[in-house]
Amino acid sequence: xxxxxxxxxxxxxxxxxxxxxxxxxxxxxxxxxxxxxxxxxxxxxxxxxxxxxxxxxxxxxxxxxxxxxxxxxxxxxxxxxxxxxxxxxxxxxxxxxxxxxxxxxxxxxxxxxxxxxxxxxxxxxxxxxxxxxxxxxxxxxxxxxxxxxxxxxxxxxxxxxxxxxxxxxxxxxxxxxxxxxxxxxxxxxxxxxxxxxxxxxxxxxxxxxxxxxxxxxxxxxxxxxxxxxxxxxxxxxxxxxxxxxxxxxxxxxxxxxxxxxxxxxxxxxxxxxxxxxxxxxxxxxxxxxxxxxxxxxxxxxxxxxxxxxxxxxxxxxxxxxxxxxxxxxxxxxxxxxxxxxxxxxxxxxxxxxxxxxxxxxxxxxxxxxxxxxxxxxxxxxxxxxxxxxxxxxxxxxxxxxxxxxxxxxxxxxxx
Numbered sequence: 001x002x003x004x005x006x007x008x009x010x011x012x013x014x015x016x017x018x019x020x021x022x023x024x025x026x027x028x029x030x031x032x033x034x035x036x037x038x039x040x041x042x043x044x045x046x047x048x049x050x051x052x053x054x055x056x057x058x059x060x061x062x063x064x065x066x067x068x069x070x071x072x073x074x075x076x077x078x079x080x081x082x083x084x085x086x087x088x089x090x091x092x093x094x095x096x097x098x099x100x101x102x103x104x105x106x107x108x109x110x111x112x113x114x115x116x117x118x119x120x121x122x123x124x125x126x127x128x129x130x131x132x133x134x135x136x137x138x139x140x141x142x143x144x145x146x147x148x149x150x151x152x153x154x155x156x157x158x159x160x161x162x163x164x165x166x167x168x169x170x171x172x173x174x175x176x177x178x179x180x181x182x183x184x185x186x187x188x189x190x191x192x193x194x195x196x197x198x199x200x201x202x203x204x205x206x207x208x209x210x211x212x213x214x215x216x217x218x219x220x221x222x223x224x225x226x227x228x229x230x231x232x233x234x235x236x237x238x239x240x241x242x243x244x245x246x247x248x249x250x251x252x253x254x255x256x257x258x259x260x261x262x263x264x265x266x267x268x269x270x271x272x273x274x275x276x277x278x279x280x281x282x283x284x285x286x287x288x289x290x291x292x293x294x295x296x297x298x299x300x301x302x303x304x305x306x307x308x309x310x311x312x313x314x315x316x317x318x319x320x321x322x323x324x325x326x327x328x329x330x331x332x333x334x335x336x337x338x339x340x341x342x343x344x345x346x347x348x349x350x351x352x353x354x355x356x357x358x359x360x361x362x363x364x365x366x367x368x369x370x371x372x373x374x375x376x377x378x379x380x381x382x383x384x385x386x387x388x389x390x391x392x393x394x395x396x397x398x399x400x401x402x403x404x405x406x407x408x409x410x411x412x413x414x415x
C-alpha cells in the first residue's frame with residue numbers, strides 16, 4: 001500500500017513537470033515562430049526585446065521573401081499576355097498564377113497586420129501567465145497540441161506538393177526540339193525567356209532553382225497565416241473551456257443554499273471580456289486573408305481540376321498524382337479555414353449555454369445579473385468572415401465547392 005502511494009507521488013511531479021514544460025507561450029508558438037522567421041516577420045511580432053541577431057536576420061529576410069514571392073509573377077503575366085502557347089496550356093497557367101498572385105497579396109496583408117498580430121500574441125502570453133493550476137494548464141496544452149499537429153500535417157503536404165510540382169516533375173520532364181531545331185528544357189513556370197536566355201547552361205540551373213525557391217516562399221506565407229489562424233483559434237477554445245469550467249464551479253447543484261463571495265464572479269466576467277476582445281483581434285487579422293483564400297482556392301480548384309482531367313487522357317500517372325495531391329490539400333486547407341469560423345462561432349455560443357445551464361437563479365442578485373450579461377453577449381455569435389462579405393462555416397464551404405465545380409463544368413464546355 002505504501003509502495004503504491006509512493007509511486008503515485010512520483011508520477012504526479014513528473015506530470016506537473018511535463019505540463020510546465022509544454023504549458024508555456026514558447027511551446028504554443030514554436031512552429032509559427034519558425035515560419036515567421038523565414039519571412040523575417042518574427043522580430044516584429046515577438047514580445048520582449050529580440051536579439052540584435054534576430055533583428056538583423058529579419059531585416060535581411062523581409063525583402064528577400066518579398067522578392068522571391070513576386071519573382072515569377074512578371075514572367076507568367078508576360079506569357080499569358082503574349083498568348084504564344086495553345087489555349088489549353090494558357091488555361092493550365094491560371095492556377096499557379098492565381099496561387100502566386102493571391103499569396104503575394106496575403107504577404108502584404110500579413111505585413112499590414114503586424115501591430116494587431118503582436119497585440120494578439122501578447123494577449124496569449126498574458127493568458128498563459130495567468131494560469132495557476134495544472135488542470136487549466138492541461139486544457140490549454142491539449143488544445144495547442146491539436147493545432148500544432150494539424151499545422152505540421154498541412155505544412156508538410158503543401159511543401160511536398162509544391163516540390164513535386166515545381167522541382168521534381170520539371171526535372172523528370174523530357175526536353176524537346178522546337179521549330180527552330182533548338183533543344184528546350186522544361187521549367188515549372190514559363191515566360192522567363194522574355195527576359196533571359198534561360199536555356200543557357202548556367203542560367204537554366206539558376207532559374208530552375210530560383211523558381212522552386214520562389215514557390216517555397218509563397219508556400220511559407222500561406223502556411224504561416226494558416227498556422228497563425230489555427231493557434232489563435234485553439235488558444236481561444238482552450239480559454240473558453242477554462243471559462244466554462246470556472247462557471248461550473250460557481251454553483252454546487254447538490255446544495256440548496258448557495259453562499260458566494262462578491263468578488264468570485266468578477267474574474268469570470270473579466271475573463272469573458274478578454275475573450276471577446278481576442279475574438280475581435282482574430283477577425284481583424286484574418287478577414288482579408290480569408291477573402292483571398294476563398295477567391296484563390298475557388299479559382300485553383302476550378303482550373304487545377306480542368307488540368308487534371310486533361311492529363312487523365314494522357315495517362316501521365318506522376319502528373320495526375322501530383323495534381324490530385326494538390327487538389328486534396330487545397331480543398332482541405334479551405335475546409336479548415338471554414339471549420340475555424342464554425343468552431344469559433346460555436347465555442348463562443350457555448351459560453352452562454354454553460355452560464356444558463358448552471359443553477360444561476362440560486363446566486364445572489366448581483367451575480368445573477370452579471371451572468372445574464374454574459375448570456376446576452378454570447379447570444380451575439382462571433383464570426384470569422386471573408387473580408388466581411390461572407391461568413392466562413394461548413395455551409396459556406398459547401399457553397400464554395402459547388403461554385404468551383406460549376407465553373408469547372410463551364411470551363412470544360414467552353415474549352
